[in-house]
Amino acid sequence: xxxxxxxxxxxxxxxxxxxxxxxxxxxxxxxxxxxxxxxxxxxxxxxxxxxxxxxxxxxxxxxxxxxxxxxxxxxxxxxxxxxxxxxxxxxxxxxxxxxxxxxxxxxxxxxxxxxxxxxxxxxxxxxxxxxxxxxxxxxxxxxxxxxxxxxxxxxxxxxxxxxxxxxxxxxxxxxxxxxxxxxxxxxxxxxxxxxxxxxxxxxxxxxxxxxxxxxxxxxxxxxxxxxxxxxxxxxxxxxxxxxxxxxxxxxxxxxxxxxxxxxxxxxxxxxxxxxxxxxxxxxxxxxxxxxxxxxxxxxxxxxxxxxxxxxxxxxxxxxxxxxxxxxxxxxxxxxxxxxxxxxxxxxxxxxxxxxxxxxxxxxxxxxxxxxxxxxxxxxxxxxxxxxxxxxxxxxxxxxxxxxxxxxxxxxxxxxxxxxxxxxxxxxxxxxxxxxxxxxxx
Amino acid sequence: xxxxxxxxxxxxxxxxxxxxxxxxxxxxxxxxxxxxxxxxxxxxxxxxxxxxxxxxxxxxxxxxxxxxxxxxxxxxxxxxxxxxxxxxxxxxxxxxxxxxxxxxxxxxxxxxxxxxxxxxxxxxxxxxxxxxxxx
Numbered sequence: 258x259x260x261x262x263x264x265x266x267x268x269x270x271x272x273x274x275x276x277x278x279x280x281x282x283x284x285x286x287x288x289x290x291x292x293x294x295x296x297x298x299x300x301x302x303x304x305x306x307x308x309x310x311x312x313x314x315x316x317x318x319x320x321x322x323x324x325x326x327x328x329x330x331x332x333x334x335x336x337x338x339x340x341x342x343x344x345x346x347x348x349x350x351x352x353x354x355x356x357x358x359x360x361x362x363x364x365x366x367x368x369x370x371x372x373x374x375x376x377x378x379x380x381x382x383x384x385x386x387x388x389x390x391x392x393x394x395x396x397x398x399x400x401x402x403x404x405x406x407x408x409x410x411x412x413x414x415x416x417x418x419x420x421x422x423x424x425x426x427x428x429x430x431x432x433x434x435x436x437x438x439x440x441x442x443x444x445x446x447x448x449x450x451x452x453x454x455x456x457x458x459x460x461x462x463x464x465x466x467x468x469x470x471x472x473x474x475x476x477x478x479x480x481x482x483x484x485x486x487x488x489x490x491x492x493x494x495x496x497x498x499x500x501x502x503x504x505x506x507x508x509x510x511x512x513x514x515x516x517x518x519x520x521x522x523x524x525x526x527x528x529x530x531x532x533x534x535x536x537x538x539x540x541x542x543x544x545x546x547x548x549x550x551x552x553x554x555x556x557x558x559x560x561x562x563x564x565x566x567x568x569x570x571x572x573x574x575x576x577x578x579x580x581x582x583x584x585x586x587x588x589x590x591x592x593x594x595x596x597x598x599x600x601x602x603x604x605x606x607x608x609x610x611x612x613x614x615x616x617x618x619x620x621x622x623x624x625x626x627x628x629x630x631x632x633x634x635x636x637x638x639x640x641x642x643x644x645x646x647x648x649x650x651x652x653x654x655x656x657x658x659x660x661x662x663x664x665x666x667x668x669x670x671x672x673x674x675x676x677x678x679x680x681x682x683x684x685x686x687x688x689x690x691x692x693x694x695x696x697x698x
Numbered sequence: 699x700x701x702x703x704x705x706x707x708x709x710x711x712x713x714x715x716x717x718x719x720x721x722x723x724x725x726x727x728x729x730x731x732x733x734x735x736x737x738x739x740x741x742x743x744x745x746x747x748x749x750x751x752x753x754x755x756x757x758x759x760x761x762x763x764x765x766x767x768x769x770x771x772x773x774x775x776x777x778x779x780x781x782x783x784x785x786x787x788x789x790x791x792x793x794x795x796x797x798x799x800x801x802x803x804x805x806x807x808x809x810x811x812x813x814x815x816x817x818x819x820x821x822x823x824x825x826x827x828x829x830x831x832x833x
Contacts, residue, residue, distance in 0.1 A: 631774045632803030635767040642765075654799035678769050682754050685773055 272314025354509040419494035433563035486562035536561035581605030591664035628684035773829035
């Protein structure tokens with residue numbers, strides 16, 4: 258590695274891992290020739306293709322470099338269109354370690370920094386040698402907290418000193434996926450296929466070829482969920498909650514306290530029978546890097562893919578310690594406005610946190626630290642006006658969590674709007690309410 | 699809206715040349731009624747748009763059927779737009795739009811005089827800078 262001005266390169270194998278499917282495809286193309294014992298010289302086209310791809314990969318590796326410069330992480334990349342990216346470390350929301358299947362084979366890993374602020378982007382260091390990633394992550398997090406780095410002496414302690422809170426059992430994860438919305442759709446598709454195959458084998462082939470896209474996408478969703486949340490482990494460390502998960506692709510993420518924009522607990526209809534729930538946190542980093550799937554772009558991160566209510570409460574204590582225990586119900590006339598939602602609607606608040614519950618079949622509870630409230634809106638539609646009701650929306654960064662004080666009495670809504678505005682203002686002025694806030698801009 | 703009513707009357711007058719006086723009068727009457735109703739709706743919509751600059755936040759109210767009231771703290775504003783479409787430009791008007799990190803908080807003030815809009819933007823930007831809070 259060249260060490261001029263602290264610039265460093267990625268791992269030499271990164272283009273291969275970055276290529277992902279392309280690499281596998283190339284291997285598959287070349288494999289038959291090699292296995293058959295024929296000399297590679299016979300397949301000029303394939304060879305030329307491989308050579309070109311290798312050259313491109315090598316070039317992209319050659320022109321990509323990164324360094325930590327004071328409070329910034331700098332990444333330079335691109336041969337023709339030179340790109341120099343600068344990420345202020347003070348805005349780091351979370352640092353993830355991602356290891357796709359190929360990366361695990363080659364023992365490399367990607368470091369992904371989720372940035373907050375107006376730029377709201379993701380810095381990717383792909384790929385670094387596995388053993389360098391963890392120390393680097395600790396160092397970046399320390400820099401993000403505004404601490405001066407005093408050598409690498411303290412890094413091992415920070416890695417070790419964590420306390421595992423929970424690991425999701427695989428059986429429970431499978432069961433929960435099977436009775437989730439995604440799972441039921443996939444099961445319906447598969448069941449439909451089997452029934453058609455039994456009743457009319459001839460028609461089945463037609464269905465399979467015609468509906469391939471649907472079948473594949475349904476199964477992909479299920480697989481992705483399973484792959485992402487397999488053996489998800491939550492541990493408490495000095496720098497926040499550590500979340501690790503993955504079957505083929507491994508991800509590790511640190512959720513820094515005070516960076517959580519909102520927390521959401523989802524209880525689907527069938528899960529409620531078993532007393533299960535799902536806990537997700539919203540970190541403001543929006544993932545917009547190209548080459549990322551829809552699933553990764555969602556900023557919501559499952560802290561608990563499936564678990565009991567008490568387990569969720571335990572985790573909630575770490576993320577939003579001061580949260581309302583009691584929620585108040587809307588007036589009875591709200592039934593006419595939201596007949597399906599009526600049973601679920603509720604809201605409550607403390608001095609630093611607001612909680613709302615809603616949902617038709619599934620129950621969704623949101624907690625928003627008042628310090629993170631972006632804006633408040635009072636909305637009243639024609640039906641609500643005739644019933645003397647109004648809703649208050651609590652807007653948080655991003656577009657994933659919708660916390661709404663739904664269908665309250667107009668007077669209550671107005672009062673809530675005024676109170677929440679004042680409390681949010683106080684919370685912004687005096688951010689000592691939760692830890693880790695000192696580094697906010 | 700008075701202009702729209704006038705246009706309808708002119709159209710009705712033109713119709714009179716082809717389809718007799720009674721039909722023309724009926725058309726004119728209908729046009730007046732529609733015009734007045736439209737004027738009433740637009741008037742209410744227009745007067746529902748209000749905004750207030752408070753010490754720490756901006757209030758924007760709008761909507762007749764769906765009434766909305768947004769509270770946007772100055773410290774949460776990430777940037778402020780002033781836009782003017784072709785129609786707005788021809789009347790020397792502009793729209794000021796406040797952006798926060800939340801996708802849902804939509805606070806905009808349309809139909810401001812162009813100079814007022816620029817002044818409001820500068821004032822808001824200044825207040826936003828002074829009270830800026832991190833994410």
